[in-house]
Amino acid sequence: MQRIEFILSRNLIRGLVSEQQKKLSALEMEVAAARKEGFVTKYSKGNDVTGKKKLLAVMGITTQFGRRRNRDAIRKAWMPTGAALKKLENEKGIVSRFVIGRSANRGDSLDREVDVENRQTNDFMILDDHIEAPEENPKKTKLFLAHAAETWEAEFYVKINDDVYVKIDGLAAVLSANLDKPRIYIGCMKSGEVFSEPGHKWYEPDWWKFGDGKSYFRHASGEVFVISQELAQFVSINRSILRTFAHDDISAGSWFIGLDVKHIDEAKLCCSSSSSGAVCAAV
16 A cells, blocks of 8 residues: 555655656747847737836936036936926936946945935936946846846837936937838937057957957947847846946947847937037037
């Protein structure tokens, strides 16, 4: 009798294990297929992860400690505050946040100042897993895109420097004109010399990887650039293996150069130009 019970129990366990293995295999196949397409199944079409209507854009204004004046100038000039910030999201489908990391001395006066400011303005995306440092800006840009894609579902994700002024309606018009294009990378496209001399302002430690010509591949200026949803999801999924170089604009360009991505050279996003049609201006 005990032997029969033992055999039945053993067969039951084997059946359960086999069933779990089948489920695991099916899940692995689903994840593999999703990764191949550049997104995972938690991203649903039409609504973001909170169940709200899909946004037009999430704008991340990368900032640093000690730049409160820049942020206040932006709030005064073009980024709404308080109820108007929520109205921008509800009526125009645009979320706007200042993006900053944490101090290397976690919890010090730098962190506390940002926390106090955020309680007053409620307009920060604080990257708790990122240590704030000038040389870490490319990683911060990568984390912003990853966290934004995980937090909000939007057509586009926009990275902006905190010394750039933006005409929101003009930017929205540029984005709306490109809604029918999948996997797009929009910006003021440029190239340029790769500097191999240590101590140079734009020194690139990995200069040798760019060949004998020492010229960067085409990429969007870091003042403002835009990527579509699929590309933001790609960054989110692959953040741990995406290489960063010395500069965030070069880094972002490198992530997309080997993908089936449409590069759009948009003169209206050339913030340093004197073009009357520009929707941004660097100060």
